Amino acid sequence: MTISGIIKFKFKGLEVSLRGLSPQDVTREYVDGLNKEHLFLETKPDAVTISSQIEYIRDIEKDAMRVICGLWCGEKLIATAGGQRLDIETGKAPVIGIFIFNENFRGQGWGKILVWAMCHFLIKNLKVISIQASMKKVNLSSKGLFLRVGFEVVSEDAYYYHLELKSKNLAKPDEVTF
Numbered sequence: 494m495t496i497s498g499i500i501k502f503k504f505k506g507l508e509v510s511l512r513g514l515s516p517q518d519v520t521r522e523y524v525d526g527l528n529k530e531h532l533f534l535e536t537k538p539d540a541v542t543i544s545s546q547i548e549y550i551r552d553i554e555k556d557a558m559r560v561i562c563g564l565w566c567g568e569k570l571i572a573t574a575g576g577q578r579l580d581i582e583t584g585k586a587p588v589i590g591i592f593i594f595n596e597n598f599r600g601q602g603w604g605k606i607l608v609w610a611m612c613h614f615l616i617k618n619l620k621v622i623s624i625q626a627s628m629k630k631v632n633l634s635s636k637g638l639f640l641r642v643g644f645e646v647v648s649e650d651a652y653y654y655h656l657e658l659k660s661k662n663l664a665k666p667d668e669v670t671f
């Protein structure tokens with residue numbers, strides 16, 4: 494699905510934006526980042542190329558149930574967030590996943606900003622009332638940042654935590670200003 498909206502804000506004084514990712518936004522750095530991630534992006538193919546990633550984004554654009562957004566720090570694309578199960582007719586909450594492919598941007602709060610911005614984008618544009626996410630139990634930073642913006646653990650199994658956000662509980666990080 495293509496959603497025309499854009500979220501713009503400041504984080505630590507930097508201009509940041511989140512909007513739908515287009516095929517022409519695919520960069521070598523993004524593709525290299527996908528190929529380097531072996532632990533936590535479970536649905537991606539083993540080997541990604543620029544053309545396979547462009548094809549992947551084109552498929553998402555045609556799919557009413559999915560969306561993929563990019564997060565830009567100034568002009569630099571640093572991360573992506575995907576949304577699935579977007580058709581509210583199913584009665585199930587959409588699910589999101591996040592990926593900061595530029596490792597220089599990890600461990601500084603960008604993950605939290607990405608989840609907040611993606612949730613804000615879906616709530617604003619699709620009026621969703623809740624959002625879900627799951628992560629491996631060993632992915633402590635992922636769990637920590639989802640909890641920081643208002644998600645709660647709703648269930649767990651041997652390997653995963655399953656979290657849910659009630660849209661009214663989305664908490665804007667203090668470092669975000671408009």
Ligand SMILES: CC(C)(COP(=O)(O)OP(=O)(O)OC[C@H]1O[C@@H](n2cnc3c(N)ncnc32)[C@H](O)[C@@H]1OP(=O)(O)O)[C@@H](O)C(=O)NCCC(=O)NCCS
Binds near residue numbers: 530591599632635636
């Ligand atoms: C997961 C990922 C998005 C994290 O990004 P990040 O920018 O490093 O995350 P942040 O810095 O915003 O937040 C990490 C939070 O977890 C906390 N955290 C980090 N390591 C932790 C640990 N070992 N135990 C508990 N909390 C931890 C941090 O303190 C931080 O919270 P704070 O901002 O309140 O201090 C990034 O590593 C990534 O893209 N990984 C690959 C893909 C992936 O795992 N996606 C998630 C799948 S659901």
